[in-house]
Amino acid sequence: MITRRTFVKAGGCALVAYAGAPRFLFRTAHAAEASGKVLVAVFQRGAVDGLSMVTPHGDPGYAGVRPTIGLQPPGRGESERAVDLDGFFALHPALAPLVPLWSNRALAVVHACGSPDTTRSHFDAQDYMETGTPGEKATADGWLARAVGTRPAKSTPFRAVAIGPALPRALRGGIGAISMQSLERFDVRAGADSTARAGFESLYEQGVRDLLHGTGRETFDAVKMLRSAGAARIAPANGAEYPRVPLGEALRQIAQLVKADVGLEVAFADMQGWDTHVGQGAERGQLALRFRDFGAALAAFAQDLGDKMSDVVVLTMSEFGRTVAENGNRGTDHGHATAMLVLGGGVRGGRVYGQWPGLAHHQLFEGRDLAVTTDFRALFAEVATRHLGVPAAPLFPGFRPTQPPLNILA
Amino acid sequence: MISQVVAGAALALGLLNGCSASTSPAAPAVALAPAPRVTGDRQIVHVLNRLTYGPRPGDLERVRTMGVSAWIDRQLRPQTIDDSATERALAELTTLRMPIAEALREFPRPDPKLQAQVASGEMSRQEMLERYPLEKRPARIATELQAAKAVRAVTSERQLEEIMVDLWFNHFNVFAGKGDVRWYVSAYEREAIRPYAMGRFPDLVRATAHHPAMLFYLDNWLSARPDFIVPAGPNRGRRAGLNENYARELMELHTLGVDGGYTQRDVTEVARAFTGWTIDRPQTDGRFVFRPGMHDTGEKIVLGRRIPAGGGRDDGERVIEILTHHPATARFIATKLARRFVADTPPPALVTKVADTYTSTDGDIPAMLRTIFESPEFYSADAYGAKIKKPFEFVASAVRALGGTTDAQGGMALARASAEIGEPLYQAQPPTGYADRGEVWVNAGALLARMNFALGLASGRYPHVSVEIPALVAGAEPSAPAAVLNRLLTAIVADQAGPETRAVLAAQLGEPQITRMSPDDRGPANTDVAKLAALVIGSPEFQRR
Numbered sequence: 016m017i018t019r020r021t022f023v024k025a026g027g028c029a030l031v032a033y034a035g036a037p038r039f040l041f042r043t044a045h046a047a048e049a050s051g052k053v054l055v056a057v058f059q060r061g062a063v064d065g066l067s068m069v070t071p072h073g074d075p076g077y078a079g080v081r082p083t084i085g086l087q088p089p090g091r092g093e094s095e096r097a098v099d100l101d102g103f104f105a106l107h108p109a110l111a112p113l114v115p116l117w118s119n120r121a122l123a124v125v126h127a128c129g130s131p132d133t134t135r136s137h138f139d140a141q142d143y144m145e146t147g148t149p150g151e152k153a154t155a156d157g158w159l160a161r162a163v164g165t166r167p168a169k170s171t172p173f174r175a176v177a178i179g180p181a182l183p184r185a186l187r188g189g190i191g192a193i194s195m196q197s198l199e200r201f202d203v204r205a206g207a208d209s210t211a212r213a214g215f216e217s218l219y220e221q222g223v224r225d226l227l228h229g230t231g232r233e234t235f236d237a238v239k240m241l242r243s244a245g246a247a248r249i250a251p252a253n254g255a256e257y258p259r260v261p262l263g264e265a266l267r268q269i270a271q272l273v274k275a276d277v278g279l280e281v282a283f284a285d286m287q288g289w290d291t292h293v294g295q296g297a298e299r300g301q302l303a304l305r306f307r308d309f310g311a312a313l314a315a316f317a318q319d320l321g322d323k324m325s326d327v328v329v330l331t332m333s334e335f336g337r338t339v340a341e342n343g344n345r346g347t348d349h350g351h352a353t354a355m356l357v358l359g360g361g362v363r364g365g366r367v368y369g370q371w372p373g374l375a376h377h378q379l380f381e382g383r384d385l386a387v388t389t390d391f392r393a394l395f396a397e398v399a400t401r402h403l404g405v406p407a408a409p410l411f412p413g414f415r416p417t418q419p420p421l422n423i424l425a
Numbered sequence: 426m427i428s429q430v431v432a433g434a435a436l437a438l439g440l441l442n443g444c445s446a447s448t449s450p451a452a453p454a455v456a457l458a459p460a461p462r463v464t465g466d467r468q469i470v471h472v473l474n475r476l477t478y479g480p481r482p483g484d485l486e487r488v489r490t491m492g493v494s495a496w497i498d499r500q501l502r503p504q505t506i507d508d509s510a511t512e513r514a515l516a517e518l519t520t521l522r523m524p525i526a527e528a529l530r531e532f533p534r535p536d537p538k539l540q541a542q543v544a545s546g547e548m549s550r551q552e553m554l555e556r557y558p559l560e561k562r563p564a565r566i567a568t569e570l571q572a573a574k575a576v577r578a579v580t581s582e583r584q585l586e587e588i589m590v591d592l593w594f595n596h597f598n599v600f601a602g603k604g605d606v607r608w609y610v611s612a613y614e615r616e617a618i619r620p621y622a623m624g625r626f627p628d629l630v631r632a633t634a635h636h637p638a639m640l641f642y643l644d645n646w647l648s649a650r651p652d653f654i655v656p657a658g659p660n661r662g663r664r665a666g667l668n669e670n671y672a673r674e675l676m677e678l679h680t681l682g683v684d685g686g687y688t689q690r691d692v693t694e695v696a697r698a699f700t701g702w703t704i705d706r707p708q709t710d711g712r713f714v715f716r717p718g719m720h721d722t723g724e725k726i727v728l729g730r731r732i733p734a735g736g737g738r739d740d741g742e743r744v745i746e747i748l749t750h751h752p753a754t755a756r757f758i759a760t761k762l763a764r765r766f767v768a769d770t771p772p773p774a775l776v777t778k779v780a781d782t783y784t785s786t787d788g789d790i791p792a793m794l795r796t797i798f799e800s801p802e803f804y805s806a807d808a809y810g811a812k813i814k815k816p817f818e819f820v821a822s823a824v825r826a827l828g829g830t831t832d833a834q835g836g837m838a839l840a841r842a843s844a845e846i847g848e849p850l851y852q853a854q855p856p857t858g859y860a861d862r863g864e865v866w867v868n869a870g871a872l873l874a875r876m877n878f879a880l881g882l883a884s885g886r887y888p889h890v891s892v893e894i895p896a897l898v899a900g901a902e903p904s905a906p907a908a909v910l911n912r913l914l915t916a917i918v919a920d921q922a923g924p925e926t927r928a929v930l931a932a933q934l935g936e937p938q939i940t941r942m943s944p945d946d947r948g949p950a951n952t953d954v955a956k957l958a959a960l961v962i963g964s965p966e967f968q969r970r
Contacts, residue, residue: 060855135673135692136683138857180847182868195870196847204877214933214960215876221925226867227813227965234869287854292644292670343666344647349673381689 061290065353073103076374112314140334156188171278246275255319325360351384477584479822572836595858613638626788685753813863816846835889
């Protein structure tokens with residue numbers, strides 16, 4: 016893990032100084048080429064405070080409204096201070112592991128990003144972000160499932176995978192997405208006796224075409240393929256050390272699937288614990304601990320994949336942001352816009368994208384929240400079209416971009 | 426979901442309007458013509474699948490003898506059912522009966538000095554374990570509660586009440602891992618959920634609103650009028666203020682529902698009304714207290730209704746009155762109950778009937794349940810087997826189907842199994858609790874975990890959980906494996922296996938490893954019967970209720 020100190024010492028030559036600098040950064044990305052590209056979506060459930068993740072220290076309105084949870088402006092050589100990105104924004108100090116990726120231009124930020132729908136319900140907002148249809152509850156499938164569905168069919172059960180106990184809304188739909196808690200445990204465990212596995216397999220092969228049977232069939236296809244690919248035995252490479260938290264475990268296993276060449280196109284992982292109504296903390300504290308795990312997991316993933324990262328884009332998202340002003344309990348309540356990260360091959364990184372709406376009272380949404388200036392669908396559509404080579408229209412039905420593209424991907 | 430072979434074509438046709446319409450766990454029980462009714466033994470099996478954690482051997486006959494409606498009546502009055510055997514099984518779980526103050530004393534917080542010494546390497550982990558043993562840590566409280574839940578689901582005669590405790594806990598969810606909820610969670614179920622699970626809905630809202638577990642989990646204990654200065658403690662002298670968390674979830678998740686017609690303004694007003702509802706000495710006593718100094722005394726307008734200034738503690742009570750008497754709440758609660766007992770997408774006509782019962786009985790829960798259990802929608806053929814068991818329902822029903830019993834230790838193992846399949850008990854972090862829709866629970870990893878649990882359970886790999894497989898097949902013609910299979914299917918899925926499942930299992934009998942005879946040549950060896958039983962438990966049919 017690289018520290019803020021190392022980075023500062025290396026200065027503009029961080030790329031050279033950072034021994035583990037992946038070669039993908041030097042490659043030309045062929046974004047339109049569909050084969051082998053992987054999109055990894057990371058959902059920060061609970062509404063991450065974008066103003067702490069990527070702090071607008073240059074905005075005169077920032078410090079005053081957050082007397083106890085605001086971050087100090089970046090200070091030269093201060094390892095516990097936020098890390099300046101461009102003179103206006105700074106990265107939370109606990110996200111220091113991401114700094115080399117920023118200076119290598121593999122990491123970009125989109126700020127003031129969010130939904131056109133104004134709900135402050137976690138659950139509705141998450142649904143809208145995952146179905147890709149804000150304000151429309153009847154949508155049955157997820158935007159990532161539709162993205163996979165528009166690509167040419169492939170004979171692998173591993174086109175779309177979520178690591179976790181349940182299949183997220185974003186991957187629901189008729190594409191046969193797989194979800195699993197652990198690659199290692201993804202099998203029928205009956206010791207030397209193979210009849211049990213065969214028996215279960217036949218039970219789900221027969222019969223009506225419903226959710227259970229369909230899932231069962233896909234499951235056994237996946238079990239066989241995973242076993243022959245030996246994915247669960249692939250160790251992290253390039254000295255990558257994943258934090259031992261669920262997101263670290265999820266990304267470690269997604270990297271195994273990428274390296275095992277099982278035909279992965281879209282992967283999904285989530286991280287909980289962002290709903291910081293109380294005692295959010297500043298440079299240190301509750302939220303800082305979440306950022307530490309979040310940043311370390313993403314950085315380890317990039318390091319682990321090394322060259323292969325040129326085919327991978329990681330997109331982070333959260334259902335909304337939090338109130339600009341801190342509340343009475345040194346925390347923040349449900350807000351509107353937040354910040355999202357884009358990391359990987361073909362990303363025009365080292366830049367904060369999006370129009371900054373400002374933090375003065377009259378600039379806030381409903382007088383309390385960061386206004387949305389980039390519709391999340393504009394960002395998601397651009398990432399999907401340019402990285403996966405899919406058309407945007409079926410992914411986000413009814414969405415008409417009103418702004419020029421961000422050009423966040425080459 | 427659709428198989429790989431047809432995926433391409435189906436996607437091309439189905440993408441824009443959502444393929445999953447054709448893949449939902451079962452057709453929603455909405456029909457224009459009256460659907461055929463489930464009758465006879467199938468009806469009894471249906472009732473047992475919905476009102477209990479699954480039939481045990483002999484339950485079908487017991488209900489047949491008693492009559493379905495008499496049996497339902499009895500379940501609707503749980504206080505009339507003797508459940509002393511369950512109580513005895515729970516006796517060793519002492520934290521179940523422990524008042525909060527005692528739990529706070531018995532299970533101390535980790536000493537920060539010890540933690541620092543471990544972090545700096547001055548103290549070994551082993552030494553830490555000796556100084557702060559696992560059985561003195563507060564995690565024990567949730568562990569015992571999980572074990573108790575599993576024991577009750579398997580053993581209790583008051584099955585419907587247990588189903589309702591589970592439903593209401595999820596409705597008024599608190600996360601056992603958040604801060605002081607660790608010490609409060611067991612008391613929360615005992616004091617705020619269980620006594621009212623078969624009572625009146627508004628009492629549930631009141632009890633949860635006052636309980637320290639909810640006050641802590643949704644942060645209301647810290648919410649104060651904007652100019653309140655904290656008089657004492659670590660935050661002394663600091664300005665506190667409003668926290669909207671509880672107010673919002675009270676309306677969105679507990680009463681009106683997200684489409685119940687409230688605004689951000691209402692959220693703020695409700696939050697103001699609940700200022701001062703807090704916890705007295707949370708780390709030593711953990712009791713509800715109203716602190717007038719924290720309360721915003723001004724007038725509030727909630728859903729257009731005026732709550733005059735100066736109401737004090739009663740402001741919150743007034744809000745609960747307004748919310749629990751709102752038609753959106755009647756409909757929201759009716760939908761939730763109909764979803765649990767009838768179908769993931771409940772028939773709108775039934776929801777309306779149940780909502781009417783809510784309104785006419787002031788939210789009487791047995792009355793609403795009776796409306797459901799007497800409705801044609803409940804007995805329609807479309808509803809039969811339409812629900813997919815939640816992981817915990819699957820685990821409990823498997824043990825029950827195999828005539829199993831468990832003690833408190835076994836309950837802990839069953840709780841771990843439920844977690845493995847995707848439902849760690851009392852560990853739902855978001856205030857929604859766990860979902861009651863099949864699509865959430867059916868996925869590749871979870872399905873394998875169900876099969877592995879079936880194998881482990883049938884082969885006796887869960888210590889302290891005993892199953893009685895030989896009893897299930899007793900009397901079957903010993904030399905005829907097919908007769909053994911018939912017995913198993915009758916016992917475990919009430920003979921409701923589809924022809925494909927029956928054919929597959931019959932084919933298994935042709936496997937040399939399955940038809941191996943026991944040493945005395947008196948029929949299939951017990952291990953093989955166990956494997957057949959595991960296949961039935963892991964079959965698609967048994968995932969449904």
